[in-house]
Structure formats: C-alpha cells, structure tokens
Amino acid sequence: MTHKIILDTDPGIDDAMAIFFAFQSPDIEVLGLTTVYGNVPVTMAAQNALTLCEIAGKDIPVTKGVGMPWVGPESTYAHFVHGEHGFGHIKPEAPKTELDPRSSAQFIVDMARKYPGEITIVAIGPLGNLALALRLEPDLPKLVKGVSIMGGAAFVPGNVTPVAEANIWNDAHAAEIVFAAEWELTMFGLDVTNFTPFSPAFVEKLEEKNNTLGGFVKESAQFYMDFYSQNREDRVCFFHDAFPIAHLRHPELFELTEGHVRVGTGTLDRGQTAVAPMGTTPSPLWNEANTIKVATKVDHKKLEQLFVDTYAL
Secondary structure (H helix, E strand, O other): OOEEEEEEEOOOHHHHHHHHHHHHOOOEEEEEEEEOOOOOOHHHHHHHHHHHHHHHOOOOOEEEOOOOOOOOOOOOOOHHHHOOOOOOOOOOOOOOOOOOOOEHHHHHHHHHHHOOOOEEEEEOOOOHHHHHHHHHOOOHHHHOOEEEEEOOOOOOOOOOOOOEOHHHHHOHHHHHHHHHOOOOEEEEOHHHHOOOOEOHHHHHHHHHHOOOHHHHHHHHHHHHHHHHOOOOOOOOEOOHHHHHHHHHHOHHHEEEEEEEEEEOOOOOOOOEEEEEEOOOOOOHHHHOOOEEEEEEEEOHHHHHHHHHHHHOO
C-alpha cells in the first residue's frame, strides 16, 4: 500500500531527517512539501525545503506558507536548537529550483480536491497552514484520509513551558482550529518522541547506509546533539519529526491512546494539549470535545532499525 502524503514542515534538523526518510520510503509518495515558520522563518524554511529536495534528487512542489502565528506578533525562532540556517553548522548554498507559486494552504486544498480521500497530511511544524486551509475549504476534513501531527504533550511536561510543546505553542490558536476539525487526527508528541533518544552511533549508521542523505543528517545533527546533550551524561538527540511517517508505514510499532482534546490559548496554558482519555471524565466540556489518538509508546529498537534500513534503500 502506498500512502500519499503532504509534508507540512519548518526545516529544521529533525525535519530534514524525516523528509529524507519519507523520500526513501518505497510505500510513501510525497506529493509536496508545504512550509511554515517555526524552527526558522518561513522564507528560510521554504529555501531549506528546496535544498533538501535538491540533495535527494526529488522534483516535487515546494510551497511557502504562513509566516506568523494566527494571533499575536511574529514568533521567535529555534536557532539555538537548529543553528542559524536551520541545519546546524551547515550553511547551504542557495537552491537552484523555484517555489511553487501557490500558498501552502492553497496547495493543500488543491491536492485534497485532486485526490479525495487519499491524502494524509503529515504536519511536523506549527499548524498555521492547516488552519488556513480549513478556512479556504471548510470541507477539507471530508477530503483527506487523515492528519498526523508531530507536536503536543498530552500526559507529560512540555518543552517550551511546563505544559506546552514547541510546535503547538508557536501557533496555539491555529492548533485549536486544527484539533477541533472533524478529521481523523493522530498526535505524535513528547509523550513518545521525548522518550526515544538517538545516539551518535545512530547517525553514523545513517551515513554508512546512505552517504549523501545520511551524511547530511549526521553533519547537521552535531549541533543538534550539542543542544540536547546539555546537562546529560550521554550524547543524544531526538528525531521527533519522523515518528508520524514511521507510524504510517508500521503502525504496529506504536501504542495509541484515544481521548478528548482541548488546546489552551490563554496566557499560562498557551499551547497545552490537554487530553482526557475516553471514559475518564463526566464533564460535558470534555466529552463534547473532539477525540484524537495520541501515541504514548513505541518499540525503540525496531523504530531505529526501520530508519536505518530505509536510508539504505
């Protein structure tokens, strides 16, 4: 079975690893990369996405999308995590290819209308493009197969505030719109990604299996590991963004919990993805909320082997 996907992304070191993983997967067809601000400004995100396509030899549409939160001023960026240009110490050359002229939201709508019921939107950055696409096409949930999100923290602390994960915190009002839409939504947040560290040996294996793609990930990940290894005895990093793609290919590797979700948009709870597992509360405020599936566990060893084997293809 081949999964048609749109990758909504803000590259980003772990975005690069995930994008290459999708490109190498024989059962994944990437229809396009839609870009959004997040790890880096949206213009840089779009250029970085073009660069990754050129490195991988892929001729697919890349679009530029939302550059600011749904509500509030322009965000700060995660240069301290991903480096000045988004790829650690690597400063990529300007891409030779051009962006698709459509906005990211319009591209999502166009592809959903072209392939009704076939596309999974894999969103691995803030959710402004999806929120805008819902405004352009209110029937979008009926036109897509599902949505898989890397973001959120249902039952564990956040990584930006005590309650919020970065992608959701960056555009909480957009996330509220997306989580409230009536589509099948699966969340891969810190509940599963933050408990799956990857060692230097892992990125060395990626380089060994694929000198071009794996070599790029290994080089860029050195900066990433510097960040994640602060105040730790071991040197590690976390490739959060590849998880929803891995689940599409091998759902048996994951454990999921279903529950009602609310997204905080206040001062203190901004970006909180609070989830009430099914049957755990009598509150109408929760039982009337949309239900989503939340990844809570993964077979780390098999997941790591899946990444390595796919990069070798």
